[in-house]
Amino acid sequence: MTHMIEVTELHKTFTLHTQGGTSIPVFDQLSLAVAPGECVALYGPSGAGKSTLLRSIYANYRPQSGAILIRHGDRTVDILAAAPREVLDIRRHTMGYVSQFLRVIPRIPAVDVVADPLIQTGVASEVAKERAVALLERLRIPASLHQLAPATFSGGEQQRVNIARCFVVDYPILLLDEPTASLDARNRETVIELIGEAKARGAALVGIFHDDEVREAVADRLFEVETYQAAA
């Protein structure tokens, strides 16, 4: 497989058992392949299933059928069929994900929150912290905040901690769910640079960018999720 991600014939429907078994079809027969160094922007109105697709690739959501092949080291793994330990290993080494909100862990200082994924890959804690500090500085989180837990940070600051936490590791695959949603112009610019650097080193990216300027700056092509809308 020359692609980093290969989604084939994916089908996802949510069934809400607590609400009378309501069935919400999201997409059907969806296929998408992403090459190294490529950034694909998921496009379409809200509710089209962009986040659902992104979360399915991360194996956070469980589609009903289809396959999502991920190049993991020198192997190709269907993340939908992988054992939990293997999914965790893929997330640790191969695939990073920036969600819209930081899930705050109480009491852990920002620098440790950011360094943690890198330490999980086996990098020494001092080295990981240095890299974390450098990224936080680059994203303009003042040094006075580095040792504080992000629970009390502003929305924009939390989002930047979240971005730093993902970009601290050079993942071969990056999934970005509105990474610039609550950022000011300068920080948006920095995120565009980070994405550019990831592409330059050969990472495959899939993202949702509501900001036209950001999308035009980073995306190589658009992918319209709505095209694959499942029949209700």
Added chain:
Amino acid sequence: MTTALMRVRNLDKRFDTIHACRNVSFELHQGEVLGVVGESGSGKTTLLRCLSGEMLPSAGTVEYDVRMRGLTDIAALSEPERRLLRRTDWGIVHQNPRDGLRMNISAGGNVGERLMAVGARHYGEIRGEAVDWLERVELDQDRIDDAPSTFSGGMQQRLQIARNLVSKPRLVFMDEPTGGLDVSVQARLLDLLRGLVRDLHIAAIVVTHDLAVVRLLADRLMVMRRGEVVESGLTDQVLDDPQHAYTQLLVSSVLQP
């Protein structure tokens, strides 16, 4: 793939008229944290007691990777052998610290006793290790000679954790480890547990009804209802995209602060 640390097959537990656990099967590997959630009476505590050998299942097997022997049905071990496992290779953190601590011996003694069970005899080293562990669980080392009966609930729970982890177990069973504690104390304890389990690469089975606890601690999740596992998977999958009606009910019933 390495072999499992624990392998459970078709575990069943009946009490007279109650079918507490039905056909539970799973594997647990070194360093993995498995959460078991479900409401009171779902059979999760009974399951934990069967896994830790405090109870024997009515049917099915619980195999554990006993040192030098490999996967062994724990029901086939003698009671002294099981007791030895519980004192050395396993840790058991009870919801009520009074069930896991000796309340009338000192904090240092509580920690040291576990070390002596694995063969430590040098008083100075045992005390040194006890001091070290009190520090790791953020207890003031000046309290080393005080009995746990003089500690707050949160301190007792941290002492219980130190007592269990000092012998470097490979598997720890926890029953509602943060139950009955203040929210602020809970957060601190969770951070502590999370750090320790990771740093020491310990496997753990955590039974709780608190979904926030498993979100923070567990890699994988099993959802139990009326003795049956109705859903299992990665913790974030089960909580973010629950498939079973009961799991959806559990997840949607949580109050968001």
